[in-house]
Amino acid sequence: MPDTPSTLGALLRGLRAREGWTLKEMSARSGIPVSTLSKVEHDRLTLTYDKLQLLGQRLGMRMSELFAEEGEDAAQPVTARRSIGDIAHSVRVETANYDYYYLCTELRRKRMIPVITKIRARSAEQFGELVRHSGEEFIYVLSGSIVVETEFYDRITLEAGQSLYIDSSMGHAYLAAEGCDEAEVLGVMSSSDDTLMEAMLHIHEEQRQNAIPANEDGPATRPSRKKKVK
Numbered sequence: 001m002p003d004t005p006s007t008l009g010a011l012l013r014g015l016r017a018r019e020g021w022t023l024k025e026m027s028a029r030s031g032i033p034v035s036t037l038s039k040v041e042h043d044r045l046t047l048t049y050d051k052l053q054l055l056g057q058r059l060g061m062r063m064s065e066l067f068a069e070e071g072e073d074a075a076q077p078v079t080a081r082r083s084i085g086d087i088a089h090s091v092r093v094e095t096a097n098y099d100y101y102y103l104c105t106e107l108r109r110k111r112m113i114p115v116i117t118k119i120r121a122r123s124a125e126q127f128g129e130l131v132r133h134s135g136e137e138f139i140y141v142l143s144g145s146i147v148v149e150t151e152f153y154d155r156i157t158l159e160a161g162q163s164l165y166i167d168s169s170m171g172h173a174y175l176a177a178e179g180c181d182e183a184e185v186l187g188v189m190s191s192s193d194d195t196l197m198e199a200m201l202h203i204h205e206e207q208r209q210n211a212i213p214a215n216e217d218g219p220a221t222r223p224s225r226k227k228k229v230k
Contacts, residue, residue: 007106008066009043015059016041030058046105049093063201066108083107087116093204097121097128098174100204113189113197119146119176130171133199135191139164139174144183147175 008050016026024039027034031049031054039045056063085103093100099118104110121127130151139148140163148164149155151171158164166172168189176183189196 007043007108008046009041011108012037013041025149025195030055035099040051040106043106046091049091052091061197076197081107085114090116092155095204097126111190113200115187115189116142117145117174117185117187119174119183119185122176122178124149124173124175127173127175129172131203132171133189133191133196133203135168135189135196135207137166137168137187137189140186142184142186144180146180146183146185147177149173149175155169 012026016023021029022036023034027037030037032051033042034049036045036051040047052063052066055061072091083104083106087101087103089148090101091105092102093102097120099120101116101118103114103116127149130149139158143156145157145159147155147157149172150166155175156164168191174183174185189200
């Protein structure tokens with residue numbers, strides 16, 4: 001069996017046991033209520049993105065450590081674990097272009113990262129630079145319609161019920177199609193690179209820092225970017 005815990009609750013229990021802290025002491029150190037910590041330790045509750053940030057900062061841990069272990073997971077025996085996820089218990093991350101809802105975050109040793117995304121950005125100028133990260137991803141449109149821009153292909157429009165599978169290292173952006181205020185998609189990202197979750201969190205922070213508020217008379221704008229055209 002792996003030496004490192006496979007759930008966020010197990011991680012916190014192990015950390016608290018190693019340091020010899022009571023729940024009350026860990027609550028004082030992390031700034032998170034005792035009742036909340038207890039539920040997380042028993043895998044009955046996950047934490048919001050802001051609380052995970054606070055926990056990591058106060059306990060001296062990286063955000064990526066709270067989502068997934070580093071290192072190979074080869075030869076791991078069948079654990080028969082499972083996670084039932086819904087948007088109400090997801091970890092929400094807000095950026096200028098998207099609202100991300102990370103699912104099943106209590107499972108830390110995952111080969112796939114499932115996320116529901118609500119897309120608001122409507123133009124390439126508003127979105128900014130194309131996103132790139134390791135691995136591959138699958139996108140399924142749940143509601144509304146989206147425009148997909150990629151580095152090497154012409155833009156396409158996907159309606160509800162349609163899907164796309166791409167190489168995530170290719171620059172890409174998902175935009176709400178004209179006439180659609182907000183689209184919702186289910187995405188699943190997978191990579192052999194064990195730093196994928198860390199890369200996604202870095203992208204979120206960049207999107208927050210580079211956010212440009214909408215102009216009074218129209219959408220947000222930013223300097224034009226160069227894009228390879230097929």
